[in-house]
Amino acid sequence: MTTIEATDVHEILKKHQLTDGMDIVLDLEQSTGPWVHDSRSGDKFLDCFTCYASWPLGYNHPGLNEASFEKELLTVAKANPSNCDLYSSHMASFVDAFATHVSPEGFDHHFWVAGGSLAVENCMKAAFDWKARKLGRTNFHDNVNDLMIVHFDHAFHGRSGYTLSVTNTLPDKVGLFPKFHWPRISSPACEYDHDGNICNDVEALEHQALAELRAFHESWSRRGNYKHIAAILIEPN
Numbered sequence: 015m016t017t018i019e020a021t022d023v024h025e026i027l028k029k030h031q032l033t034d035g036m037d038i039v040l041d042l043e044q045s046t047g048p049w050v051h052d053s054r055s056g057d058k059f060l061d062c063f064t065c066y067a068s069w070p071l072g073y074n075h076p077g078l079n080e081a082s083f084e085k086e087l088l089t090v091a092k093a094n095p096s097n098c099d100l101y102s103s104h105m106a107s108f109v110d111a112f113a114t115h116v117s118p119e120g121f122d123h124h125f126w127v128a129g130g131s132l133a134v135e136n137c138m139k140a141a142f143d144w145k146a147r148k149l150g151r152t153n154f155h156d157n158v159n160d161l162m163i164v165h166f167d168h169a170f171h172g173r174s175g176y177t178l179s180v181t182n183t184l185p186d187k188v189g190l191f192p193k194f195h196w197p198r199i200s201s202p203a204c205e206y207d208h209d210g211n212i213c214n215d216v217e218a219l220e221h222q223a224l225a226e227l228r229a230f231h232e233s234w235s236r237r238g239n240y241k242h243i244a245a246i247l248i249e250p251n
Contacts, residue, residue: 023039043074047073047075132174138177163244165196
């Protein structure tokens with residue numbers, strides 16, 4: 015590949031894509047730990063972004079730079095196999111390390127998903143499948159569009175298919191896409207002042223959310239559809 019000067023990065027990218035990201039030019043070699051090195055200015059910035067919390071180990075962690083690890087990582091990355099169909103010693107080694115060092119006791123089974131949106135969406139799909147079978151709908155041609163997810167205001171769960179219907183932070187995140195009109199309950203969130211004290215009546219908001227949930231339950235019970243709630247989606251921060 016051609017080496018691109020840091021001062022030219024944004025201009026080159028603008029020719030081919032939207033560039034509304036940060037002004038810095040990330041230097042992947044000189045960034046270390048929680049510090050992001052801007053190759054254009056030479057400045058370093060404390061990384062409070064962490065790529066949407068997907069970079070917990072920081073930059074150039076010593077363990078990731080070990081020669082044996084780099085070789086194994088490159089071997090797997092160059093092949094990029096379909097791990098749900100083709101198994102390898104590399105995969106078994108990773109799963110075993112995760113199971114013995116990360117998984118809490120009693121959580122012995124894994125379901126690997128690349129990305130938060132798809133993780134939430136697969137949980138929703140599991141809930142739909144469970145609810146449909148619980149209602150006796152075992153024919154794969156049955157119409158199950160009356161199943162629903164109860165969720166809360168001010169929530170961002172992703173921008174994939176199902177998650178569009180439960181994400182409601184900003185209109186431009188989900189606007190102009192077809193969505194399911196599932197029941198949305200107000201969120202009893204805490205608000206803090208500059209001294210870290212809670213400055214709103216959280217208990218009253220909790221009672222309001224419960225009242226909305228009960229009202230929805232009673233409304234749908236009269237129509238005989240309350241049993242169609244597959245799950246209540248709560249994604250705490």
